[in-house]
Amino acid sequence: MNEPLAHIVDDDEAMRDALIWLLRSRQVKTATWPSAESFLAEWHETLSGCLILDIRMPGMSGLELFDHLQARRSLMPVIFLTGHGDIPQAVAALKKGAYDFLEKPFDDNSLVDRVIAAMAADLARRSRQIQSDEISTRMAQLSPREYQVMQLILAGKYNKVIADEMQIAMRTVEVHRARIFEKMGVRSAVDLAQLLAGIKNH
Amino acid sequence: MEGMLDSKHSMRSSLPLAAIPAASGWMWWLPRTALAIFLISLTSLLWISWRTDMEDQRTTLISDMLWLEQEIRFHLTRNEERIQQLSIDLAHANKDFRAFTPSASSLLSNQSGLRQILWLDKSGALRAALPTSTTDAVAVGEATPAIPMTETLRLARALLKPTYSPTYAIVHGDAQFEVHVPQFSNGHYDGMIVATYSIRRILDELVPWWLAERYSISIADDGGVLGKKSLVTAVNSQMSYQIAFDPPGHGLLLRAEAYELKTSLARNLLILTAVVLAVTMLWSLWALRRHMQWRLVAEQALRKEYAFRTAMEDSLATGLLARDLDGRIMYVNPAFCRMVGYSAAEIVSQESPAFFQDQTGKDNNLEKLNLISDTATPPSGYETQLRHKDGRAVQCMLHAAPLIDGDGKHFGWLSSVLDITENKRIEEIARQQEEKLQFTARLVAMGEMASSLAHELNQPLAAISSYSTGCLNRIEQAGLQQADLVEALQKIGKQAHRAGAVIRRIYEFVRRSEPHQVSCNMGEIISDAAGLFDGEARKTNVEIRVKLAEALPKIQGDRVLLEQVLVNLIKNGIEAMQTTPAEKRVLEILATYSATAGDQQLCVAVSDCGSGIAENDLDKIFLPFFTTKSEGMGMGLNICRSIIESHYGRLWHEPKPGGGSIFKLTLPIRSKLST
Numbered sequence: 001m002n003e004p005l006a007h008i009v010d011d012d013e014a015m016r017d018a019l020i021w022l023l024r025s026r027q028v029k030t031a032t033w034p035s036a037e038s039f040l041a042e043w044h045e046t047l048s049g050c051l052i053l054d055i056r057m058p059g060m061s062g063l064e065l066f067d068h069l070q071a072r073r074s075l076m077p078v079i080f081l082t083g084h085g086d087i088p089q090a091v092a093a094l095k096k097g098a099y100d101f102l103e104k105p106f107d108d109n110s111l112v113d114r115v116i117a118a119m120a121a122d123l124a125r126r127s128r129q130i131q132s133d134e135i136s137t138r139m140a141q142l143s144p145r146e147y148q149v150m151q152l153i154l155a156g157k158y159n160k161v162i163a164d165e166m167q168i169a170m171r172t173v174e175v176h177r178a179r180i181f182e183k184m185g186v187r188s189a190v191d192l193a194q195l196l197a198g199i200k201n202h
Numbered sequence: 203m204e205g206m207l208d209s210k211h212s213m214r215s216s217l218p219l220a221a222i223p224a225a226s227g228w229m230w231w232l233p234r235t236a237l238a239i240f241l242i243s244l245t246s247l248l249w250i251s252w253r254t255d256m257e258d259q260r261t262t263l264i265s266d267m268l269w270l271e272q273e274i275r276f277h278l279t280r281n282e283e284r285i286q287q288l289s290i291d292l293a294h295a296n297k298d299f300r301a302f303t304p305s306a307s308s309l310l311s312n313q314s315g316l317r318q319i320l321w322l323d324k325s326g327a328l329r330a331a332l333p334t335s336t337t338d339a340v341a342v343g344e345a346t347p348a349i350p351m352t353e354t355l356r357l358a359r360a361l362l363k364p365t366y367s368p369t370y371a372i373v374h375g376d377a378q379f380e381v382h383v384p385q386f387s388n389g390h391y392d393g394m395i396v397a398t399y400s401i402r403r404i405l406d407e408l409v410p411w412w413l414a415e416r417y418s419i420s421i422a423d424d425g426g427v428l429g430k431k432s433l434v435t436a437v438n439s440q441m442s443y444q445i446a447f448d449p450p451g452h453g454l455l456l457r458a459e460a461y462e463l464k465t466s467l468a469r470n471l472l473i474l475t476a477v478v479l480a481v482t483m484l485w486s487l488w489a490l491r492r493h494m495q496w497r498l499v500a501e502q503a504l505r506k507e508y509a510f511r512t513a514m515e516d517s518l519a520t521g522l523l524a525r526d527l528d529g530r531i532m533y534v535n536p537a538f539c540r541m542v543g544y545s546a547a548e549i550v551s552q553e554s555p556a557f558f559q560d561q562t563g564k565d566n567n568l569e570k571l572n573l574i575s576d577t578a579t580p581p582s583g584y585e586t587q588l589r590h591k592d593g594r595a596v597q598c599m600l601h602a603a604p605l606i607d608g609d610g611k612h613f614g615w616l617s618s619v620l621d622i623t624e625n626k627r628i629e630e631i632a633r634q635q636e637e638k639l640q641f642t643a644r645l646v647a648m649g650e651m652a653s654s655l656a657h658e659l660n661q662p663l664a665a666i667s668s669y670s671t672g673c674l675n676r677i678e679q680a681g682l683q684q685a686d687l688v689e690a691l692q693k694i695g696k697q698a699h700r701a702g703a704v705i706r707r708i709y710e711f712v713r714r715s716e717p718h719q720v721s722c723n724m725g726e727i728i729s730d731a732a733g734l735f736d737g738e739a740r741k742t743n744v745e746i747r748v749k750l751a752e753a754l755p756k757i758q759g760d761r762v763l764l765e766q767v768l769v770n771l772i773k774n775g776i777e778a779m780q781t782t783p784a785e786k787r788v789l790e791i792l793a794t795y796s797a798t799a800g801d802q803q804l805c806v807a808v809s810d811c812g813s814g815i816a817e818n819d820l821d822k823i824f825l826p827f828f829t830t831k832s833e834g835m836g837m838g839l840n841i842c843r844s845i846i847e848s849h850y851g852r853l854w855h856e857p858k859p860g861g862g863s864i865f866k867l868t869l870p871i872r873s874k875l876s877t
Contacts, residue, residue, distance in 0.1 A: 012737075018665035021690060059741065083657040105663045105664050108667055108668050
């Protein structure tokens with residue numbers, strides 16, 4: 001995975017330079033792109049951090065780039081920088097899942113705050129992603145029977161009840177339970193519930 | 203001619219064509235009755251005249267006959283006396299035969315109607331006769347008497363006075379009678395002289411020719427006509443008169459038959475004339491009636507036509523005005539009256555009515571009107587201004603045409619006057635709307651421009667803000683290198699200048715209406731404009747080539763506006779090449795200078811290798827609100843052209859051979875500030 005960076009996409013060189021200067025003053029690492037097209041060309045899934053996107057650019061606009069990224073299932077948080085007349089577009093972008101937007105001229109440190117927050121969120125999301133990927137891998141190891149039993153355990157039912165419902169022997173339920181715990185890497189039903197709740201909430 | 207039109211006008215105003223009273227009734231029966239009376243009187247006159255004529259003729263006839271009868275009788279009596287004288291003479295001559303012949307001969311020869319004279323002696327034997335033998339004196343008929351008639355001889359002897367015998371026919375269709383005159387000798391009967399009268403001879407010799415010309419005179423007895431004298435053969439007359447013819451007696455009648463009334467030529471001519479005149483009168487009356495009917499029909503048609511024309515004139519929205527050659531107004535139609543608010547009576551006959559004076563009262567349009575009338579009317583008409591009664595101005599279009607009367611004589615001018623005030627007003631409104639639209643377009647353009655400029659302004663401001671915040675952050679963290687700070691502050695300063703330039707541009711743009719004309723170097727303007735696109739060009743892989751002719755002269759103009767034009771054209775060019783293969787993306791700006799006699803100009807061509815402009819759109823690209831771009835307002839080229847035209851130049855488009863567009867602009871070079 002690449003280093004998390006604040007990716008700045010702006011056609012105005014001075015603006016890019018100023019943002020680099022600003023973000024560096026808060027120890028945020030940056031990468032800059034002079035146009036939406038150049039960023040899109042370089043984009044790949046492993047780019048992490050956040051995207052600072054000027055809405056109004058010649059050629060491909062910020063919004064168009066955002067649409068392209070969504071089409072590619074990019075989850076990188078996007079902060080839009082808008083001019084005076086572009087608020088409705090920015091709001092529309094926000095509804096589509098943009099992280100935030102700031103209207104020029106903006107309070108620079110709040111921009112940095114939002115950037116840091118976005119990068120943190122991206123990081124968290126990525127770690128959660130890793131976790132849920134792991135759980136998914138583990139769950140994939142469960143047999144259909146075990147998955148069934150697991151659902152009943154998560155419903156908070158005792159082994160006896162499970163055995164009755166499934167019309168299997170109590171002993172068999174216990175074996176399944178032990179296997180499930182082993183495969184999912186938990187020691188108790190509570191742990192299991194917490195692990196799976198984490199994924200669900202996300 | 204003037205009067206004619208005047209009367210026409212007055213006719214018009216007094217409703218001339220009120221219904222004419224029906225032409226039947228007394229107007230027709232009076233002449234008819236008169237005609238009947240005339241004919242009756244004429245006939246009566248002719249009849250009475252004819253009657254009078256007949257009466258006259260009859261009277262004449264009777265008197266003529268009386269005269270003739272008397273004449274004949276007188277003649278017979280005279281002959282009697284002469285025979286008595288002869289007998290006396292013979293007695294004196296002692297009955298000498300030689301004395302008889304000369305005397306008898308003189309008797310016979312003297313138009314006496316006598317045929318023969320016989321001298322008988324006492325016993326009745328013939329002593330002498332003259333002519334001696336008469337072969338024709340042979341009695342014919344049943345009761346052929348002896349000659350001389352013994353009856354009469356005896357009677358005369360007995361009476362001893364002249365006695366007439368009855369008439370008896372003789373040969374050759376003649377008839378005769380005798381007169382026996384006794385001869386006395388010494389108081390005793392001594393013989394008889396018998397004279398025979400031929401009826402034919404009596405008629406021939408005793409009836410005068412003039413009488414025979416007028417009448418057919420005949421002598422008749424009970425047995426029929428004995429002799430007739432007539433100079434005209436065909437006699438056919440109702441008018442006749444007969445009278446007893448005595449003393450011959452014995453039922454002789456003298457009859458006259460008038461010839462066909464020989465009416466006088468003059469009278470006949472008069473009658474003929476009267477009849478012809480009557481016929482002529484009848485014919486003329488009929489012709490008159492026909493003419494009247496025709497006139498009535500014509501009048502009806504005329505009235506209809508007149509009503510139609512009046513309605514037409516009245517309904518016309520175009521004012522009509524007729525003037526005589528002196529410029530006096532003879533006629534106006536209601537539309538004209540409405541147009542100027544005066545009544546027809548107020549206008550007509552005025553030489554220079556008030557409405558022909560324009561608002562200031564100084565200028566007399568009538569004179570102008572006459573002027574064009576006297577020469578020739580321009581086919582497009584003549585625009586002028588009239589004054590309404592209430593004082594407002596009436597814009598109108600005048601057309602004049604000569605008025606020619608029936609004899610081809612030019613007697614005035616007819617002008618049609620079209621009120622174009624409303625058109626003018628609409629034109630004015632349209633012009634104002636156009637101006638408003640232009641203004642709106644400019645506002646819209648300004649809005650777009652402002653929006654774009656605001657974005658441009660935001661960029662340096664945001665950058666400045668970011669630089670300064672970055673600096674502050676570093677200062678707080680005490681991690682600020684002096685060199686870094688210097689660099690940041692320099693950058694801040696640069697961005698502040700950039701912002702300032704943008705604001706100046708906005709200001710200049712808003713003040714566009716009053717271009718700030720200065721002497722400027724087109725080369726610099728082009729370089730600056732192209733410079734603005736350095737980043738953009740790099741980003742879009744467009745190569746901008748600027749080719750400036752050497753020693754370009756300076757031009758008078760607004761630098762900012764001209765730069766705006768170039769920026770616009772360059773931007774369009776770059777955008778047009780989005781789909782062009784990267785290696786072909788070349789934007790060329792070529793500035794040249796040309797000088798022809800008295801005309802120096804600078805030409806700038808901005809050519810791209812883009813997709814060009816669709817043929818359909820060619821004539822629209824300079825119109826406001828026309829755009830091929832999804833986000834454009836369509837004001838760019840329109841504004842560019844306005845700017846160039848405000849510099850007295852031209853901006854146009856040419857297709858570039860091999861694809862793409864060339865926008866060319868020319869600007870005139872004026873040696874000195876002409877403002």
